[in-house]
């Protein structure tokens with residue numbers, strides 16, 4: 361039989377694509393191997409399907425495998441499979457189309473961006489078989505269909521405009537063999553070590569053996585494809601190590617197999633310790649995305665929300681095409697559905713982990729900061745809120761953690777709010793005058809040491825029927841419904857009550873002394889140990905929130921608040937005596953100024969301490985003079 365050999369021109373769009381591929385410089389040429397290996401794997405899948413349907417096959421006993429044969433001297437690389445092969449027509453049809461759907465779009469972009477950016481275009485789109493021309497001077501495909509009567513065909517092209525195709529007289533094994541004459545600068549792809557590394561990186565979980573110089577390279581099985589009940593903890597741990605190079609075993613794993621609404625399997629891990637990379641580079645998170653065991657994208661962000669960014673692992677789906685572009689992935693509805701399902705499952709996993717307080721505390725210490733970013737996930741609000749932990753006034757030190765549910769369980773009969781307060785540290789928070797009434801009444805307050813905490817509680821608003829309320833905005837009347845813990849310290853016999861009229865007059869004088877800096881000066885019901893504090897006028901933001909807003913708007917003027925004075929405090933009592941004696945006393949006015957600025961300082965609003973220090977020195981000077989006089993020194 362005469363071999364029909366003919367030379368044909370590529371279609372215009374393919375010529376255009378080849379033009380770009382052959383004339384560009386790439387940093388990531390190695391992906392060509394991933395493309396060829398996954399084509400081979402697909403061809404083997406199809407063959408296995410024929411086999412299972414009982415069809416007669418050429419070379420029925422040939423093992424289903426992919427052979428990779430480099431030849432350094434000849435500078436060639438051959439990738440051969442025993443898959444379904446192609447007939448002459450299939451060869452013309454298949455190796456003559458750009459696989460992904462947006463080929464026209466692809467060419468338009470390529471033209472727009474110029475050949476120089478082909479690297480990123482190819483990286484984003486994946487161009488299947490043609491990517492081989494990044495490394496090839498010439499490609500020879502020899503293929504034979506699986507049908508016993510099929511005859512072998514050869515296709516040769518150097519990727520410039522045309523290709524030849526001919527029927528072969530000689531016999532050939534079933535499947536497809538792709539022989540690549542490597543470009544001079546691509547000789548490295550004939551090096552077995554390089555090839556081994558590339559195969560491990562991109563094609564490690566291909567379901568058929570990949571043999572390199574007779575040795576199987578893809579030895580790690582795709583664990584996620586195995587039934588859960590067959591897999592012990594050691595194998596999960598081992599796989600995690602393989603995936604992350606982390607020297608410690610993971611804190612927890614999650615193995616999911618889902619059929620609806622999208623088919624996918626996922627294998628997720630919580631690393632024991634954070635990698636550190638998240639906060640250096642908060643965009644560096646995500647799960648590896650596989651389509652039918654072929655790695656499509658590493659750390660793909662669309663698969664999990666950012667607040668679960670501490671998770672490591674992978675997702676494998678049958679429902680996406682292999683050559684899907686990264687751009688299309690971003691808007692892909694299937695990917696969105698996978699994310700929704702994984703989010704719910706991951707939150708459920710964390711809820712299970714939380715049953716073990718000690719392990720959950722480890723998790724919280726290491727990954728809580730990331731998890732806190734989830735306060736805007738309204739769809740999973742309740743599950744999310746249940747996972748939060750806070751230090752609180754019931755703990756002995758800053759290491760203690762409580763959940764909102766535990767707070768609720770400890771709350772007083774009739775208490776309808778969960779109270780919280782912010783500050784830079786436990787020590788600072790405990791000195792906050794606003795907490796005095798809470799301490800006196802034995803009401804728990806959550807401590808927020810991180811800016812995010814207050815955003816979280818503010819945006820959640822409620823938890824299981826309790827309102828989340830900043831301590832400074834609590835109505836003292838609400839708190840006074842609960843009896844004082846320690847009668848002697850709290851409601852005990854008071855010093856003689858101050859003359860109400862004289863006290864009111866003093867408050868007015870204090871307001872006058874402070875002018876527009878305060879909205880009002882009034883008697884406090886919340887202070888027990890401190891002489892004064894500032895409170896937000898009703899309906900205003902909490903002071904911590906207000907502070908962040910100010911930082912963002914670069915506003916440095918102190919906010920106008922209400923100053924409250926503790927009528928039982930000795931200092932305030934002394935001031936009352938001074939004021940009652942002389943309504944225009946300079947020492948009185950300086951002291952009021954001082955109380956105001958001290959409160960500002962405590963709240964973090966005092967930008968310039970100079971005036972305060974000068975005034976303190978003046979007051980001390982006077983006080984020490986009087987002291988020396990009284991003592992007759």
Ligand code: ADP
Pocket residue numbers: 395399400403441443444445446454455457458459460487488489490535536682683
């Ligand atoms: P894709 O794999 O995304 O379809 P390619 O350009 O890589 O795009 O391949 C085009 C087509 O060529 C494939 O869909 C397949 O039908 C055929 N093909 C490629 N490689 C092989 C192979 N090794 N064996 C059989 N058919 C193949």
